[in-house]
Amino acid sequence: MTATLDTLPLTTIDGRPATLGDWAGKVRLLVNVASKCGLTPQYEGLEKLYREKKDAGLEVLGFPANDFMGQEPGSEAEIASFCSVNFDVTFPLFAKIAVTGEAIHPLYRALTSTHPSATGEGPMRKKLEGFGIAPNPAPGVLWNFEKFLLGRDGRILARFAPDVAADDPRLREAVDAALAA
Structure with a gap:
């Protein structure tokens, strides 16, 4: 499964081809993000976590998705600008993808x-x-800002509900343990 995750084709928010393998050897926190969601302020905590832990090997990777009530309607350029201007986001962002439904x-x-x-x-x-709002049934992504933590070896270590913010002790402990491994 790890090789598959690391080789799946992705596109950065500025249109460059990428894969998760570009961050191989790093602990990766994948987050489906949205600009017009009640959870959008989580960008601030995610950026803080990223800046605090990136030198130790953490990468926060943001995947904009418009799957939940149209809360990410913008273009890639609009999303990048919004994240930069409003939250000074410096962690990598990707082109919009579907995280649920037929086009997942x-x-x-x-x-x-x-x-x-x-x-x-x-x-x-x-x-x-x-x-x-009828929640997306499990195992599907529930809402914006759901998080998946991958270890340095690319294996999925943990998954966190959307309302588990970057400063939540459960997430912080999992990140620290992954960085220490």
Whole structure:
């Protein structure tokens, strides 16, 4: 599975071809992001985590997705500008992909099928139901800002619910353990 994840074709937000293998040997935190979501302020915490841990080998990789109530409607240029201007994001961003549904990107198909449950699952699902939103059924990505942690060897170590922010002790401990391994 690792080789497959590391070789899946991706496109950076500025249109360059890439793969997760470009960050081989690093601990990678993959996050599906959106600019018009109630969780969008998580960009700030993700950037802080990235700056704090990048020299130790952490890469935060942002995957814009417009799968949840059209909360990422912009073009790649608009998304990049929004992230830079509003949150001073310096971690790598990718071209928009689908993280759920019929058009799900192979990366997210592999992530969700290999790691079907998320740490922190429950509160966000209940919150969505309270707003009258039918949550995406497991094992699919629940909402924007769901996180997958990959070890230096490319194996999926953990999955975190969308409302588990970058400063959550569960996520921080998992990142630190992966960096120490």
